[in-house]
Amino acid sequence: MAVVSDEASEKLTLRFGLQAVVDGACASHRRAAGLLVLACLLAFLPGFFGIPPVDRDESRFAQATKQMLETGNFVDIRFQDEARYKKPVGIYWLQAATVALGNAVGVPRAHTRIWLYRFPSLLGAIGAVLATYWAALAFVTRRGALLAGLMMASSILLGFEARLATTDAVLLLTIVAAMGALGRIYLEGQGIGREAYHPWRRPAIFWTALAAGILLKGPLILMFVGLAALALTVVDRSAAWLMRLKPLPGIAWMLLLVLPWFIAIVAKSGDQFFADSVGHDLLAKVVGAQESHGAPPGAYFVLFWVTFFPGAMLAALAAPAVWRERKEPGARFLIAWVVPAWIVLEIVVTKLPHYVLPVYPAIAILIAGAVENKALAPQRWLRTGPAWWFILTIGFGVLAIVLHIKLAAEPGALAWPFIVAALLVALFAWRLFEVDGAELSLLRAVAAAILVSWALFGATLAWIPQLFPAQDLAKYVRFNAKCDVPQVATAGYHEPSLVFLAGTGLKHTDGAGAAEFLKPGGCRFAFVEARDERSFALRADALGVRYAKGMRVEGINVSGGQPIAVTVYRAVP
Numbered sequence: 001m002a003v004v005s006d007e008a009s010e011k012l013t014l015r016f017g018l019q020a021v022v023d024g025a026c027a028s029h030r031r032a033a034g035l036l037v038l039a040c041l042l043a044f045l046p047g048f049f050g051i052p053p054v055d056r057d058e059s060r061f062a063q064a065t066k067q068m069l070e071t072g073n074f075v076d077i078r079f080q081d082e083a084r085y086k087k088p089v090g091i092y093w094l095q096a097a098t099v100a101l102g103n104a105v106g107v108p109r110a111h112t113r114i115w116l117y118r119f120p121s122l123l124g125a126i127g128a129v130l131a132t133y134w135a136a137l138a139f140v141t142r143r144g145a146l147l148a149g150l151m152m153a154s155s156i157l158l159g160f161e162a163r164l165a166t167t168d169a170v171l172l173l174t175i176v177a178a179m180g181a182l183g184r185i186y187l188e189g190q191g192i193g194r195e196a197y198h199p200w201r202r203p204a205i206f207w208t209a210l211a212a213g214i215l216l217k218g219p220l221i222l223m224f225v226g227l228a229a230l231a232l233t234v235v236d237r238s239a240a241w242l243m244r245l246k247p248l249p250g251i252a253w254m255l256l257l258v259l260p261w262f263i264a265i266v267a268k269s270g271d272q273f274f275a276d277s278v279g280h281d282l283l284a285k286v287v288g289a290q291e292s293h294g295a296p297p298g299a300y301f302v303l304f305w306v307t308f309f310p311g312a313m314l315a316a317l318a319a320p321a322v323w324r325e326r327k328e329p330g331a332r333f334l335i336a337w338v339v340p341a342w343i344v345l346e347i348v349v350t351k352l353p354h355y356v357l358p359v360y361p362a363i364a365i366l367i368a369g370a371v372e373n374k375a376l377a378p379q380r381w382l383r384t385g386p387a388w389w390f391i392l393t394i395g396f397g398v399l400a401i402v403l404h405i406k407l408a409a410e411p412g413a414l415a416w417p418f419i420v421a422a423l424l425v426a427l428f429a430w431r432l433f434e435v436d437g438a439e440l441s442l443l444r445a446v447a448a449a450i451l452v453s454w455a456l457f458g459a460t461l462a463w464i465p466q467l468f469p470a471q472d473l474a475k476y477v478r479f480n481a482k483c484d485v486p487q488v489a490t491a492g493y494h495e496p497s498l499v500f501l502a503g504t505g506l507k508h509t510d511g512a513g514a515a516e517f518l519k520p521g522g523c524r525f526a527f528v529e530a531r532d533e534r535s536f537a538l539r540a541d542a543l544g545v546r547y548a549k550g551m552r553v554e555g556i557n558v559s560g561g562q563p564i565a566v567t568v569y570r571a572v573p
Contacts, residue, residue: 018440018444021035035146036149040125040162043162043450043453044122044163045458047456048118048122052114053471053500054468055496056495057164058114058118058165059497060084060496063079064077064092065165069096069099075089075261076269079499083269083272085272085275087167087216087217088214088217089261090167090216095119099113118162121163127170130149131173132176133146135176135361136364139183139333147364147367147368148365149364151308154311154446154453155308156452159457160354161354163457168354174209174212174216175209175213175224177209178213182206183330183333185203186241187333188241188244192329199246200246203245203246208257211253211257211258215257228336228340231336232333232336297347300342300356303353303356309388309392310448311442313389313445314370314386315367316377318367320379324375331366331369334365334366338363338366371442372439383434386433389426389430389445390430393452400459401415401416403461404460407466412463415455415459418451418459419455422448422455425451426444429441432444469555469564470502472553472555476550481523483522485503485505486503487522487524488502488503488525489506489514489524489527490508490528511528511535511536512535512539514528515536515539515540516543519543525571526568530566533567546571547569547572548569550570552565
């Protein structure tokens with residue numbers, strides 16, 4: 001038997017578990033990408049199929065896509081009878097493609113399966129993680145790039161966006177792709193990282209990503225890219241490096257991709273699309289708190305420590321190293337990616353957590369560089385940061401249990417194993433930080449974050465129907481209607497998820513209007529919220545409406561956070 005020295009034995013021991021996985025993945029880009037995809041699937045899939053449509057944005061996007069499929073009109077964007085011109089058409093086309101594919105392969109009732117509409121977001125989130133790895137390779141080693149990708153894959157905020165049928169996960173992919181190409185061009189302009197690539201390759205990636213981002217969310221991608229380029233130009237006092245982007249043919253290519261739909265929508269709506277998307281949506285968010293989502297400057301800084309969990313716990317430790325290297329071209333580019341956009345977003349009155357998501361990849365790369373260079377700050381007060389891996393995991397666990405107890409009146413037994421496992425792993429990540437080093441502790445924190453994802457999304461939100469009353473209402477109609485196309489009206493409860501699940505023809509009315517709706521009889525149902533029941537009953541008696549009382553659904557309207565109770569009434573011949 002061969003004798004293994006103590007030193008060799010220690011090295012072999014370190015290769016087991018998470019460290020061994022990372023060591024193996026770093027052997028090639030293909031293995032690294034495979035590990036990142038696996039981490040994404042583990043982090044994003046819990047609850048992906050089981051969580052019902054979420055109000056309001058997800059359900060609005062999904063319903064507008066559903067109407068495209070129903071009408072065959074893939075230019076105009078509508079929510080029931082209203083034009084929905086807040087965003088361009090990109091995400092609707094992607095969602096329509098996945099739903100059409102689901103229908104083609106035989107998914108039952110594909111048009112009402114919300115997870116089919118979420119697939120572009122899932123693929124966009126995975127793509128954004130892989131793009132972070134690719135972008136990071138211009139600034140750090142393969143090992144550091146892998147760490148940056150894992151931080152993004154386990155990010156709480158990206159986990160939310162991967163499960164929602166909205167634009168933001170796919171938009172993130174386009175921004176990271178554009179910034180990765182821009183970063184390489186910038187470094188080459190500084191005489192760093194010259195590689196034997198075709199001179200059109202990176203400009204092609206950049207301008208194609210810009211076109212895709214514009215089709216997804218209008219000029220927002222231009223803000224992130226433009227602010228970074230402007231900041232670098234000012235700091236370097238030179239814009240010569242931008243010529244490497246091949247601007248004239250690049251802009252022509254971008255316009256070739258985006259103009260056909262914009263021309264088509266202008267021909268359809270005149271100036272209404274630009275009035276709604278730029279005037280009523282984009283500019284309104286800058287000067288006012290749209291839909292009560294206002295917050296003071298500094299809100300994103302506070303949210304960062306939760307939304308970028310677990311990577312955020314090392315941000316303060318990495319900050320001194322980043323500051324020391326601020327004049328180095330790679331650090332300068334990453335700082336230009338983060339700081340100008342962050343300042344602008346803090347100034348904008350309307351604030352939603354996902355607005356700042358496009359700068360998180362740059363922060364992850366900066367943290368990864370400090371970790372792999374063993375340059376984290378030695379100050380003792382900063383080294384309390386890893387304790388928050390454990391503290392926030394406790395908070396997430398308590399949140400899951402409270403949701404089960406308060407809303408479902410049960411202890412959430414399904415979530416407990418994931419909560420306990422996450423707490424143990426997070427505890428080791430914190431307590432062994434000084435012993436095992438930042439890299440291995442970060443890997444443990446990533447594992448804890450993935451377990452938190454299973455506890456919150458897979459074992460909590462997907463199992464509390466009280467959060468999604470529209471699901472039960474629509475099911476009742478589907479299983480009790482004796483006709484192919486039941487007619488449905490709703491009084492008092494007017495959320496987009498109900499339109500998506502009950503059908504595009506859902507009529508919105510009040511209590512008296514619900515009674516009048518049932519008057520003709522036939523296959524008609526009315527959903528009446530508790531506040532409208534009295535007016536419904538009075539009007540029904542006055543009209544002599546014959547109706548039967550069905551199920552009563554009690555839950556929470558997640559859009560407003562208010563408890564609701566909705567009763568189903570059915571017309572009786």
